[in-house]
Amino acid sequence: MQASSGDPGPPTGAGLYVHVPFCRSRCPYCDFNVLAGAGRALRARYVAAVRAELARVAAAGPASVAPPGTRTGGWPVFGSVFVGGGTPTELAAGDLAGILRHARAVLPVAPDAEVTVEANPEDVDAETLAALVDAGLTRLSVGAQSFAPHVLDFLGRGHAPHRAPAAVAAARAAGVARVSVDLIYGAPCETDADWTATLDAAVGAGVDHLSAYALTVEANTPYAAAIARGAAGAPDEDVQAARMAVADERLGAAGLRRYEISNWARPGAQSRHNLLYWRGGDWLGVGAGAHGHWAGRRWWNLRPTARYADTVLAGWAATAGQELLDGAARRTERLMMGLRLVAGVPRAAVEPLDEAAADRLVAAGLLADDGGRLALTPAGRPLAGAVVLRLLP
């Protein structure tokens, strides 16, 4: 195979991530920084805090986020904005649109930037969509998760299966250029037939991008606790491997090409923002618990929503911690993230490697190595973790 197939080229500019921690209820498998059932007052304070943090960081310039001593000029152009959660659509449409406008006002966001908002299917209506499109939304990511009612129920998702295609159609009607759905596979109650039906329904809804994630047991979640006390089954690794293969086959046949371990897109519809993460790009993280990365420095904000808001509104920085990456750590990250892409990673960015291990992995048919780039083969993709572990020097 050609390691460079499907490579959409180098990232353009920086990215901005805005975190919205609110959710209607907490899903049992989720370990994200979310807050269920927050009141109006906290939401209002939170929106104000996000706007304040955006303004504060933008005014301080890249020197405030880059490693100390790095030569920086002004902000580069921002090629993407991503509002994720939590559930961004838990905020009032006006507030959400306000944040998007504010970002454009304080940072040099490119006119053709990819601007994504995550949404639950049940929250998407024409009015909200119109407000967001007016504020610059170009991409909607719909959390469909499954089209099988019992799987949705197991995942703690309240919506009926038909809401997801309806949301996709509404987004199209409102002029949203790109629509993606998220799916979760491998729940113990899901059958092979449930999964193929879910894939077909997602494709049938007319999306140009799809993320399919194997259900994962994260520590300290209600799902993990349920497994521990025997109240719920754990996902089966072999079943998930088989479902992953089925997804690749069916989505490929429908014209959606895999470009990352868990992501498929029609040509040109890859998520520009997410590519930044996998390619070691620079982005600002704003909001409670948000992570940012700039030129080898990572930092993360305070996680508790109220504390984040209070700190920012009192005029303080929201940073809770940071990490300066040395060369080895950066190479490890580039390898770990870069190999997730079908296009792989340039060798120069990840060398030195355990070359003997690389040779064995190539011989075993798990790795493709054309001397310039390393990439996983289709057989290697489900085993990315083991491959990376062996390649590290």
Added chain:
Amino acid sequence: MTYPSARIRNFAIIAHVDHGKSTLADRMLQETRLVEGRMMRAQYLDRMDLERERGITIKAQSVRMPYTAAGGTEYLLNLIDTPGHVDFSYEVSRAMNACEGAVLLVDAAQGMEAQTIANLYLAVEAGLEVIPVLNKIDLPAARPEQVALEIVSLLGGDAEDILAVSAKTGQGVPAVLERIVERVPPPAGDPEAPTRGLVFDSVYDAYRGVVTYVRVVDGWLRPRMEVRLMATGFHNEIDELAVISPEPKPVDALGPGEVGYFTAAIKEVDSARVGDTVTEHRRPAPEPLPGYREPTPMVFSGLYPLDSADFPDLRDALERLRLNDASFTFEPETSVALGFGFRCGFLGLLHMEIVSERLDREFDIPLVTTAPNVKYEVHLTEALRKPNEPAVVLVSNPAELPAPNRIERILEPVVDAMILCPSDYVGPVMQLCEVRRGQLEKMEYLTEERVELRYRLPLAEIIFDFFDRLKSSTRGYASLDYEPAGMAEADLVKVDVLLNGEPVDAFSAIVHRAKAYEYGKGMVGRLRELIPRQLFDVPIQAAIGSKIIARETVKARRKDVVAKCYGGDVSRKRKLLEAQKEGKKRMKAVGTVEIPQEAFVAALSIRD
């Protein structure tokens, strides 16, 4: 301060573990006012932490107690406390040879146990006067009349004559001391003859060298005398000559019948072995005392440091332990799977446990211990013998067994085992012994409720978990003792375990042909559970020579990938990866199969 022989009484206490031997010794120390109440601590004579914790005596102890008898005459009582386990029966017999009498202490609730009987026989063999005593008569479960009958059926005599005590409360203890004075004969020995002393224990001391415990039979020991140990030939001048009463007290001389210790700048216990005879270098005795035997390890096991960097430390630790314990042996060996280690020989399973526990406790070296095995005598086929190869080779490491076609026959060590159990449990005990290839030699009812069974059993069959099984199939009521009974031919084969086609030496075992399948299947099944899935299918096979007898497969791992990895996950996932990378370094590689160290340890430590 020397006593005439006529007023010396040397005695041992014979008892089963937990029957109260150390407690009785404690009470005697108090009764003879050797230890004041406030200075008393439990198990006064047990020196090692391990002895105190396990409540067992590993080393022989002795204590000298001046005692004024009821008639007003002052006597010297020497209590020689013996080890209480079958592994140390040679040491026990030597200690008994240092005595003229023995207190047979029996728990009035538990009754006679196999070990007590075995030691009783040793005492009778050594010609000792036996004084039976029932202990724990204050317990509600005590049944002194029945237990007295058990004793009478073994020892003869009159049940009325048996003393009853509570070592815990001290009740009846004075009567025991009186009985010792009355019944135990005074030592006979020739004060004019060349010196002969029986070494019944030797203990390493970092400052003084080896402390040698001795019972003088003939002649005298004096400070500055140049002494010679007759079996090892070691000779040197005595630095310190003392008795224990109950703390060390220097003496000017030890004469016939007296018990004490000396030091003579002896660097390792190997030079002053239990059972040896000490004599005067310039005026040696013509003959040593009878009964000396070289220590012979019966049970073997590989000890490997968990971290190969600890190998030099392990060697150092074994050398230091051996200074103190001449009965275990070690020699370096290498294992493909476990790296560099030592093949160690032990007197028995308890001895092995004690050594590894002491290594862990005193030297803090984490170890992998391979499954214990015995030493086989392998007779090679004449036609396939290599030049200069002996006709018979001894194999203590299963991996070293020659190929099946080169073996004419194999002999394995067998033991004569004595099992005592309540008559209700005879069925399960016989069943267990038959499964373990035992041959019934004798069955005798000591009383209506208590049966003595004698079996000839392969030693290899009892070193695994025989005792545990025996206990569990008799609700803890059976007791076991055994003694070596030579070698016997058996249809034995080596079962190898192969991972991905490569033999893993640490898992090889020599087993009876009829049990090879069972062993192979068990090991293969266990490994299937313990070996993590790899990137390829890993066949696990058990084989005799080239014949596969059992097989399992660890299916290849099909998925090892994080589902979601975005901007907020990078730091955490990288750290996880770095931790995995560290973990991978601790993996043992067998060919291309990576096995976590813990899986190795688990596979070797579970015993079927």
